[in-house]
Amino acid sequence: MVASPERTERAIADLSRRGLDSPTLRRQAMTVLSRAVPVDGYCFAAADPETLAMVDHTTDGVDRSQAGALYRNEYGERDVAKHAELVRQDMPVAVTSHLTGGDVTRSRRHRELLGPMGIRHELRAATVADGATWGFLHLFRGPDRSDFTAQEAALVARASRHLAAGLRAATIGEGVTMTAASEAPALVVLDERDRIVEATPGAAIWLRRVADSERPDEPVPEILQLLSAWARASAAGALTAVPRARLRGGDGCWVSLHGSVTAGAGGAGGRVAIILQPATPPELAPLLLSGFGLTPGEREVCELVLAGESTKAIAADLFISPYTVQDRLKTIFAKVGVRSRRALVARLR
Template sequence: MKSALEQGRTSITSLEKGSWTSRTYREAVLKAIHAVVPYDAYCFTTVDPQTLLSTGAVTEDGIEAIHDRLFINEYTEDDVHKYADLIRSNKPIALLQASIHAMPERSLRYRSILQPAGFRDELRAVLICDETCWGYLTLYRKADQPFFSEEEGQWIEEWTTSIARMLKRTSLSLMDEIKQGSPADPGLIMITDTFQLLSSNDSAQYWLTQLQRLELVGPDILPRPVRAVSSHLLSQTLSSAVSSELSAKSPSKVCIQLLDGRYLVLHASRMQQMTGPDQIAVRLEQAMPQDLLPLFAESHGLSVRERELLGYVLRSYSSKEIAAAMNISAYTVQDHLKSIFAKTSVYSRRELIWYFVSRFQLKDDRAV
C-alpha cells in the first residue's frame, strides 16, 4: 500500500501527461493535494516570472472575501513568509504556525486578517522551475482544524518542481485565456490633427466601444485616451521642431484598464501624407501581464536604472540589498527612489509599491 507521500507524488506527476489549460491544471492539482493534505481554503496564483506580479488566481469565497487585505499585506507591510523572501531564501515552503505559535505578534497577517476571518494556519509554497518562479500556492486551515505539520510541508515541497514545470508549460494557454474575447488583430484608427476620426478597422471599433463604455460616452465621441496619446504626439512634434534632441522624445503611449480588468495599450504615431496634411495613426491592442510593468515605467519616464531599481523594490529588497545587487551606494539608491517618487507622484516606498502592484490584478478566474 502506498504511503501518503507516494500517493500524492503519483497523483501530481501523473497530471504532467494530461492536456490542460492553466486553470484546469491548477484545479486538478488542488484536488490531488486535498486528498493527501486536507485544507479548508486555498489560493493558487500564477505570476509573471520577470516581475513576480500576479497573472490570476484560482481561489474560493473564504479567501476572496479578504483578498484586498492579503494583497496590501503582501506588498506594503512587514510580515513573515513573504513570497519574494521565500524565493530569495531558497526555502519553497513555509508554515505559519510553526513560525509564530509562540509569538503570534510576529505576523500582522495572522493577527489582523487570517484569525478574524476564522483561519488558524497557512501553508505557503513558491513554485520554482529552472531557477524561475511561476506561481504561489497557499493553503489555509480553519480554527477547528489542526496546524499543518512539518511532514505535510515536506510533502508539498516534494511536489513543487512538478507543479512549477506544468505552470511553465501552461503559461501560453494562460495568455490565451486572458485574451479570450479580444480581437486577434490589433486595432488601427486614422485621425486628423484636430481629432476627427477618418477610418478604422473592425478591431479598433471593438476597442473604441470598450473605451466609450468605460467613459460613459456615446459612439460619436472619440475617447479621451485616444485624444491624450494624439495630443502627446502633437506636443512632441512641436518640441522637435524647435530642438534637434529627438532622443529626448518619449513614446506617445498609454495603458488603460477596462471595466472587465483587461488592459488596453494605445500608441500614436504620425503618418506623413504624400499629398495633403499629415494624419495620426493610433494602434490599440490588449496588453499582456509581462508587458504591463515596462509600459507603466515607460509612461512615467523612468530611466533604465530606475526601472531596474523598481524591479528590486517590487521583490521586497531593502535599500541595502538593492545597493549590493546594483553595485551602487545606499545614497544612490535613495536618490533613484526620490526621482521615481517625483515621477509617479508618491511620497514613500510603500505608496510606490501599491501604486504599481495594485494595477496588476489580472484575472483568469478570481484574482488575489
C-alpha cells in the first residue's frame, strides 16, 4: 500500500528528530519514503555543506563500481540537475525528464551511466536547512515504472527539509573530536584510472578512516575518487573551486582532504595527489556554525569571538554597537547551548 504524503512527511520528520547516526537515518528514511515514492534504486549521500562533496553513501539497486563515472559527470561534464544547481533553487528537487523535454537521452548522465544500468527515470534532490546542504538524494526507476510526478517531487522536497535537519544533527553530533596533532598527514597519488600508485607511510590508517560506511573494504575510498574527478575538472578549466572536503572519519575524528593534479602529470588526464590530514579548528568552524541555525550576522560575531576579539573590537569591525554584539551573543549562546564565551569557544574547538 502506498502511504499518504502527509503521513510520510510526519514519519520522516519524526525519524529526523530521533538522534540517529547518519547512515542509519538515511537507510530508515528511504524505507519510509519509498512507501510513498516507490523506487527501483537510490543513492542517499551525506555531504560537506561548504564544498557540497558527497562524503558517505547509502545505496540500493545501483552499481557502485560506476562511482568514478558519476563524479566525472558531476564535475567535468555539461548536464542537467547538477548538485550546484539544485542547491540554488527554491525547491531543490529536479526530475531529469522535466529538464530534458521528456527525452532523457539528452542527459549525458543518462546516456552513459544510468541508461546502461537499466535506469529510465531519475529524481535528484538536495537536503537543505538554513541555507546549508547536508546531503543529496538520487531516486531511480526502471522502464517498467512511470516517471516521477510533480506531486512526488513536492513530497520529496518537503521531506528533504526534515532530513537536512536530521543529517545536520548527525554530522555535528556531540561536538568535535580532533585527530591528534602529532599524527602525520598522508599523501596518496592516483593514476589516470584512480588506482593508488604511491602513498606515504601511514596512509593505510587514513584510508580506513575515510572509507565509505557501506564499502569499508574498497581499496580506493570513494571520497578520493570524487576529489580526483574534481581535481581533473579544475585542471581542465571546468571548475575554479579548490577540490576539498571535510568529513567525520569512521573513528569519529574529523579529516580534511585536498586534491590536485600533480605537476608534470600531463594535464587533467594525469595523476592526482590527495592530502589527508587532521581538520583544523578554522576549517571546522564554518561547518559547525552552519549547523546551529545562526543568522549571517550571528555567524560574523561568532567567528570574531573564536578569533579572540573583544566586544568592543567586534563592534568596530562590524560597524554595530556593543549592545548589538551582546544581543547577538545571547542568541548565539542559546542556539549553541552554552552560557559564556569560554564555553562557546570550547564547544566549537
